[in-house]
Amino acid sequence: MSIELKNVDYIYDSGEPFEYFALRGISLHIDDGAFVGVVGRTGSGKSTLVEHLNGLLFSTRGDVIVDDERVSNERTVLAKIRRRVGIVFQYPEDQFFAETIFEEVAFGCRNYGFSKEQVDESVHKAMSTVGLDPERFLPLSPFQLSGGEQRRVAIASVIAMGQKYIVLDEPTAGLDSGSKLAVLTELESLRQTGNVTVILVSHNMDEVAEFCKEVVVLDGGTVAFQGSTDAFFRDAELVDRTGLELPESYRLARALKECGSTLTVNEGSTGRMLDSLRLCVSDLGGA
Amino acid sequence: MALSRSFVLGQHYPGTSVVHRSGALVKLVSTIALMIGVFVATKTVQYIPIAVFLAVGIGVSRIPLRFFARGLKPILFLIVLTVVVQVFFTPGTPIWQFGFVRITREGLGLAGFILCRLVLLTLVSVLLTASTSPIELTDAVSDLLKPLSHIGLPSAEIALVMSIAMRFVPTILEETERIIRAQVSRGARIGEGSLVVRMKSFIPILIPLFVSSFRRADDLAVAMEARGFRVGSPRTRYHARHFRSFDAFILLGTVAALSGVILWRLFL
Numbered sequence: 001m002s003i004e005l006k007n008v009d010y011i012y013d014s015g016e017p018f019e020y021f022a023l024r025g026i027s028l029h030i031d032d033g034a035f036v037g038v039v040g041r042t043g044s045g046k047s048t049l050v051e052h053l054n055g056l057l058f059s060t061r062g063d064v065i066v067d068d069e070r071v072s073n074e075r076t077v078l079a080k081i082r083r084r085v086g087i088v089f090q091y092p093e094d095q096f097f098a099e100t101i102f103e104e105v106a107f108g109c110r111n112y113g114f115s116k117e118q119v120d121e122s123v124h125k126a127m128s129t130v131g132l133d134p135e136r137f138l139p140l141s142p143f144q145l146s147g148g149e150q151r152r153v154a155i156a157s158v159i160a161m162g163q164k165y166i167v168l169d170e171p172t173a174g175l176d177s178g179s180k181l182a183v184l185t186e187l188e189s190l191r192q193t194g195n196v197t198v199i200l201v202s203h204n205m206d207e208v209a210e211f212c213k214e215v216v217v218l219d220g221g222t223v224a225f226q227g228s229t230d231a232f233f234r235d236a237e238l239v240d241r242t243g244l245e246l247p248e249s250y251r252l253a254r255a256l257k258e259c260g261s262t263l264t265v266n267e268g269s270t271g272r273m274l275d276s277l278r279l280c281v282s283d284l285g286g287a
Numbered sequence: 288m289a290l291s292r293s294f295v296l297g298q299h300y301p302g303t304s305v306v307h308r309s310g311a312l313v314k315l316v317s318t319i320a321l322m323i324g325v326f327v328a329t330k331t332v333q334y335i336p337i338a339v340f341l342a343v344g345i346g347v348s349r350i351p352l353r354f355f356a357r358g359l360k361p362i363l364f365l366i367v368l369t370v371v372v373q374v375f376f377t378p379g380t381p382i383w384q385f386g387f388v389r390i391t392r393e394g395l396g397l398a399g400f401i402l403c404r405l406v407l408l409t410l411v412s413v414l415l416t417a418s419t420s421p422i423e424l425t426d427a428v429s430d431l432l433k434p435l436s437h438i439g440l441p442s443a444e445i446a447l448v449m450s451i452a453m454r455f456v457p458t459i460l461e462e463t464e465r466i467i468r469a470q471v472s473r474g475a476r477i478g479e480g481s482l483v484v485r486m487k488s489f490i491p492i493l494i495p496l497f498v499s500s501f502r503r504a505d506d507l508a509v510a511m512e513a514r515g516f517r518v519g520s521p522r523t524r525y526h527a528r529h530f531r532s533f534d535a536f537i538l539l540g541t542v543a544a545l546s547g548v549i550l551w552r553l554f555l
Contacts, residue, residue: 056468087472094462095469097494107491111474143498157473 001067003030003053003085003165003197004251008062010048010221024221026062030199032164035191037212037229038201041243044218046201047090050167053199054085066165086163090170093142094152101127101145101153104140126160127153129194132198148179155183159190166190168198172207180204182196184211192255209233209247210269217242230268249273300417305533307349307418311427313534317541324548325407331400332408336547340540341410350417359406366405373398404445405444425450426524443522451507459500466495 010023023045030036034166040046051057052064055071055078064071066081071284086108089095096103105126109119127134130152137145142153159166168187172180184200188211191198202208207213208229215232217225219242225232233239246254253267266276301307306314324337345355359366379393416424429446436442467477470491477488 010440051468054472056471082472082474089465089469089472092469095466095473095491095495095501096498097491107475111476161474212451 001032002065003067004028004063004065005052006063006065008052008059008064010045010052010057011060014060021221023052023059026221028216028223028226030165030197032197033191033195034198034214035198036217037208037215038199039205039208039244040218040224044243045221046218047169048221049218050087050169050199050201053165053167054087055081056087057141060072073230083161084163085165085167086158086161086173087257088155088158088166088168090173092158092171093147093150095154095157096142099141100138101140101142104142104153105138105157106159108157109216112161122160122162123156126156129159129190130156131182132156148182150173150184151175151179152183155186159194159196159233165197165199167201169201170203172202172204180207187211204245204271205233206249209216209249210271217244219243219254233267297348298416299420300555301349301353301420302349302418304347304418305531306344306414309531309533309537310528310530311419311423313428313537314415314419315424315431317537318411320541320545321411322408324545325404325411327545327552328404328548329552331396331403332550333548334403336551337407337411337545338403340544341407341414343540344414344537345410348414348418350414354417355410355413358417359409362405362409368404369401370398373401395440402506411414421453423452423526426526441519444518455500455503458503459496463492463496466492 005026005028008023008026009021012020013014019207026049039050048057052059052071053066055073058071058073063202069077069080071077071081096104102123105123106119108221109122114122123133123138127137132149132152137149137153142150145153155168155171166187171183172189177182187198187200190196200208200212212229214227215225216223217231217232217238224242225235225252227239233246236246236250236254239246247269247271249267249270249272252273253265256263256265263280264276265280266272321337321341325334328334328337345352374390374394375388377391377394377397379391381389381391382395383390419427427447428449429442432440432445434440471477475488475491477492478485479488
């Protein structure tokens with residue numbers, strides 16, 4: 001079971017004089033249980049790609065296959081696909097409309113015909129997953145929360161539906177650094193305990209290095225790289241060519257190497273980098 | 288899903304033709320005069336002067352005819368409805384009859400007359416909004432209303448309100464699409480089911496839209512104040528207005544078309 005894209009083209013205004021290739025020959029494979037990053041400069045086709053995954057857009061050519069089901073405009077297929085793939089859009093708190101947080105989070109569950117008990121259970125579970133105390137928050141209005149709390153409620157409103165694949169389009173944009181880390185850590189624990197596949201669209205390379213083991217790099221509507229995140233960030237030239245930046249830890253590792261340092265550091269993420277540096281320093285101290 | 292592409296009425300089609308470059312006030316006055324002319328006419332043939340003038344304008348503007356066709360789309364239903372009503376329900380000499388269904392000569396005439404009227408009115412306004420940027424247009428409206436400011440009408444503010452409204456139409460359409468995508472992804476079914484269900488399904492779209500519009504209005508007010516805007520204080524303009532020779536042609540043509548219609552109605 002997986003998400004698979006085969007040679008997907010998407011053309012805006014196909015056949016018109018201003019036709020524009022947003023995606024060109026995209027082939028992808030996303031395994032179950034993965035935490036995949038989707039990166040690329042602005043306009044590289046990330047959002048267009050995301051909208052293909054639950055049938056908001058349909059490929060002009062090529063197939064999008066979710067768990068052996070080809071995404072198409074057919075009503076029954078769409079219902080099935082959307083039941084499996086949840087999307088948290090950019091600034092998802094803009095979608096709030098309900099009087100209480102309970103109603104807001106329950107919206108998706110009710111649309112999918114959960115029973116009253118199921119709704120109750122899913123809402124409580126989703127709120128706990130995003131680190132908000134259900135007893136305290138559920139009766140409040142979603143509009144009276146802080147930005148970070150709103151974002152978490154919005155994420156809860158998607159994960160409450162219990163979909164197998166969760167796609168998040170820049171879920172940490174505009175959050176303070178504490179909330180950023182908390183949101184991503186919650187997603188990682190959801191992936192591990194809930195057997196959920198997480199697809200993270202992000203501009204923040206530090207985040208991607210820290211949380212995504214695999215990465216899909218888009219450039220001009222094509223896949224410039226797919227594979228291990230570490231392998232991508234080690235290819236500094238490719239990172240530069242695709243208009244992206246190296247994460248801090250990789251930059252520091254390069255700087256160390258250029259200084260002629262022989263320290264063995266783990267550059268995989270800022271956290272791991274710090275740990276390995278501490279280790280080196282204590283070794284030096286011991287010597 | 289592309290809501291923003293289907294609204295042509297009130298949309299600008301940038302270009303560099305003489306029609307685009309001529310004064311907005313002149314075009315606005317001409318449009319109003321032509322519309323009056325359309326209502327003055329009592330027979331289909333009397334539309335000829337206006338239609339000829341409009342055809343020249345459309346030709347010279349170099350705006351593709353497809354754009355005008357799209358402008359007619361929103362009122363297609365209205366056109367079909369009125370034409371059908373006129374054709375079947377006008378009393379007179381029947382030329383075709385089947386049971387109680389009857390088409391009369393007068394009915395056909397009247398239907399053609401109404402059809403031309405609706406098409407002309409739409410095309411005139413599409414030509415105006417397509418060839419004139421919203422900013423130029425609001426400046427023109429404010430010029431037109433200026434005399435009324437002596438009797439207390441806040442013409443500059445009205446123009447500002449209009450230009451802000453027009454500025455935010457595409458933004459709000461985009462926002463609507465965004466919210467629809469989000470709610471559909473949460474399993475919302477929009478415009479399906481019984482009337483009550485369908486009406487209810489719009490709540491998750493309308494409320495977020497209201498919330499964001501209010502927030503946007505607030506932000507805009509702060510941004511304008513921060514840049515020194517005050518209600519009622521005199522404003523200057525960035526774009527100077529020049530009277531071009533083509534403006535004179537438009538005015539002459541308009542006068543000719545309008546008087547053509549009036550004379551035709553009075554003397555022929």
